[in-house]
Amino acid sequence: MSNLSTQPQDPRGDRDDITQPRLGAVGLLRFAWRQLTSMRTALFLLLLLAVAALPGSVFPQRSIDAVRTADWIARHETAGPWLDRLGFFEVYASPWFAAIYLLLFISLVGCVLPRSKVHWKAMRAQPPRAPKRLERLAAHDSAEMDGSQDEVLEQLRGALKSARFRTHSHDATTVSAEKGYLKETGNLFFHLALIGVIVGMAWGHLFGWKGDVIVPVGETFANTAARYDTLSPGPLVDPADFSPFVMTLTRFDAQFETDVKGKGQFGSPRDFTAYVDFQKSPGAKVEKKVIRVNGPLETGGGTAFLLGNGYAPHITVKDAEGRVTYSDSTPFLAQDNFYTSVGAVKVPGAGPEGKQLGFAGLFLPTAVLDDQGPRSVFPDVLEPALALSAFEGTLFPGGRPQSVYSLDTAEMTQLKNKEGTDLLRIWLTPGQTYTLPGGQGSITFDGVERFAGISIRNDPGKELTLISSLVALLGLILSLTIRRRRVFVRVSPADTQGRTVVHIGGLAKDDDEGMGEQLEDVLTQLKERT
Amino acid sequence: MTHETLASYANLSLYSAMGVLTLAMLGYAVYLAGWLPARDAVVESTTPERELVGAGVGTGVGAGDSAGSETAATTDSAGVGEVSLRARKAGGVAQMFALLGTVLLLVSAGLRGWSVERWPLGNMFEFGVAAALFTMVVFVVWGLRRDLRWLGVFVVAPVLILLGLANTVWYTEAAELMPSLKSVWLIIHVTVATISVGLFAVGFVVALLYLAKDRWGAGRSVLRALPETRSLERFAYGLHIISFPLWTFTLIAGAIWARQAWGSYWNWDPKEVWTFIIWVVYAAYLHARVTSGWKRQSATWIAVAGFACIIINYAVVNVYFVGQHSYSGL
C-alpha cells in the first residue's frame, strides 16, 4: 500500500499478468487463492450474501416458526417440498448460505493478513523520498520566506510535526512527511474484528442452549432438561450440567390499553411483570425477583426472559362415579391480540382402553358469541368462558408425539348432545360444571390463572461477539474519518539574499478534498514561525 | 393541557410544516429552473460565484490546477451564473422556509412525545415523521456549510411525499407503547437508525443526481445547474461514510436490545435480515468504490440499491412481513 495515488486501486496490487505459462498444480492453487482473496471476489461475495439472505425474510423459517413453515409447505404442494429440499425454510443454516459467508471470511483472512504485514512494515518505515517535481502532484504550492534553508527546514519540520506528521529528511533540501497511519490500522481492525464476530456466533451456537417453558401462576419450575417444553441445546452442550436453580411464579401482572380506542391500539399490551421466588439451588435461600419484558433475570446458569403469556384455565374432569380423572391448570395459547386462545384437555385415564376422553377448543378472556362465532374482544379477563368440543377414542394414536395444545382426532369420535341431534358444544364460565351425556362424567371450569412463557437462554459467545463488533465499529470510524496524507517539501535559495523558496506538494489516498487546505495550513504555520 | 390537545397541536404543527415545506419546494424549483424572467439577470459578482465553485470542489492551494475543477468552474458559471437575481432570491426564501419547516417538524415530534410521555418513535407514523425530520436536519445543517440550493427541491419533494404517506396511510393515534418497546434501547437504536436513514436519504438523492448528470451531462439546463459530476460523486460518498458507521451502530444496538427483549441478540427476524442486507449492500458500495475495474458510476448504483433496500425495509417489511418487529401500529 505504498502508492497513495488518487486513482482507486486494488490494495492487493492484482495485475492481470498472473497467468504465466509454467503454472503447475501449485501455481493453479496460488492463482485460485489470489482470485479468492481479490477485492473483486470480496465484492461479489458481499453482494451474493445480501441476495442470499433475502429469501429468509420472505419464506417462513423453521427455526423461528415451525408451524407457519409446515403450513406454508402444505399449502404449496409443488413448490413447498422443492423449496424445502433447497433449504429455503432454513436459509441461515443452509449449506449455500454457509458457503458464501465462509468463502467471504476465507477471502477476508487471505486479504487482511498480508495487508497487516505490509502495514506493520509501513508503520515502522520512514516516509519515502520526495519526488523530483513537486508541482506535478495534484495539490502543491510554493512560497518565499525569510531565513536560510536550514532554518526554514527546521521550522517546516516543526510545522509538520504539530500537524501530526511523521517527518524524515532523505537529503539536505527536502522533508518527507506522512500521517494517517491509523486509517489503515482502523481498517484492518475492522476486518479482523468481523472474524471475531463470527467466531463468537459460532461459539454461542456450539456451547449455547435455549429452552422454553410455560409456567402457570403458583407452579414451580426446576431447571432440568426434562422440565422444558422445548429445549434446543447446542451440539456440545450436556444438559446434565445445567445449574439446578428453581423458581416459583407467585404472581403475574398484565395491563392492556383501555383509554385509546384507535385502530391497532385498543387492547394492546402495555405491561407484563412476572414475580418469582427464586432459589439458586433447591433448598437455597429464597429471593424475590421480577422478570419483565426487556428486564430478564440472570439465573447464574442462563438468563430467563419473559417472552410470552396467556391463560391457563383450571379444569377438573370427573368420571361417572365422581372420581377426579383430571385436575390441572391447562395453558391455552393465544391466537390473536385479544387472547382468543386454543388448547386441549387430554384425559387418558377417563375410561377403558379405546375410550379415552379429550376436549379441545377455546378459552376466551372476554367472551362474545355471535354470528362470527365464539371469540374474545379484549385481552383481559372480564368475562371469561371456555368453548369446548368433546371427543372419545384413542388420544395418542401410534404413540406419535403431538402438541399439548391440540387433539389428534384421527382415532377419536366427537360426542353428540343429549338428543343425539347435533355435535356437543360445551360453554362454561368459571364455577360451572357440565355433565356429559351418556354417563361419561363431568367437566368443571374451576377458575383461571395467567401463565408466563419463560425462555431460558445461555450464550457463552455473546461477549466475544459484542466486543468484536464494538472494535469493528471503532475501526470503521477510524478508517472512514482519518486521511492518509503525504507531504513533501523542497527548499531552494531565493534570489534575494537570506530568503528561501519553499515548494510543497501533497499526495493523498483517494480524492481528498482537504489536501489543498492542509498544505495551506502548513505554509501559514511556517510563516508564523519565521 | 390534556394529552389529546397536545397530540392535536402536534398534528397542527405537522400540517404547518408540510405547508411551509411545500413553499420551500416551490422556491427551490424556481431557483433551480431559473423560471423567473431574466430581466434582472446580472451575471453575479464573483462572491456567490466563488461560493458555488467552492461547494463543488474543495478550493485551496493547488486544487484549482487540477483538470477537474477547471471544468467545474466553467460548467458552474455556465449553469448557475445565468440564474436570475429573482431566482436567487427565491432560493434564499426557500432556505428560510426549509429551516422553518424543519423546526415545525421538530416541534411536532416534540409535542407528540410529550402527549404520550415517551420518545416519539413507536409506530410507522412516528418513524415516518422522524425520518422526514432527520432528512431535513441533515439537509439544513449541511446547508449551513455549503450552498445547497441546487439540492433543495430534490430533498424537500421526497420528504413531502413521506410526510403525506405518514399522515394518510400510516397514521396512528398517540398512545403508550407495548412492553417490548419500553426500553432505553428504543431511544438509542431507533433514533440512530432514523438519523442514519436521513443521511442515507440525502446521500441517495445526491447519488441519483450524480448518475443523472453523468448520463445526460450538460444537455439539460436543470442538470447543468448542479455541481460538477466529480463533486456530486464525492458528496454522495461523504454522506454515506457518515451514515454507514451510524447504521453499523444501529445494527449493534439493535442486537443488544434484541437480547434484552427477546432473549437472543440475533433471530433472523425479517426486520433484522433487512437491516443486515442494507448493511452488506452499503459495505459493498464502499468496497466497489475502491475495487479496481469498478467505475464510480457502477459503485454508485450499489448505493442506490442500498437505499431501495431501506425503502423496502420500511414500507414493505414493517407492514407485510410477519416477525417480532410488529410495531407498525397498523
Ligand code: HEM
Ligand atoms: C465480511 C466481509 C467484508 C466486509 C463486511 C467488509 C466491509 C468493509 C467496509 C464497510 C469497508 C469500508 C470501511 C473501511 O474502509 O474500513 C471496507 C473497506 C475495505 N475492505 Fe472490506 N469487507 C469485507 C471483506 C473484505 C475482503 C475479503 C477484502 C479483501 C479482498 C477487503 C478489503 C477491503 C479494503 C482494501 C478496504 C479499504 C477500502 C478503502 O481504502 O477505503 N474487505 N470493507
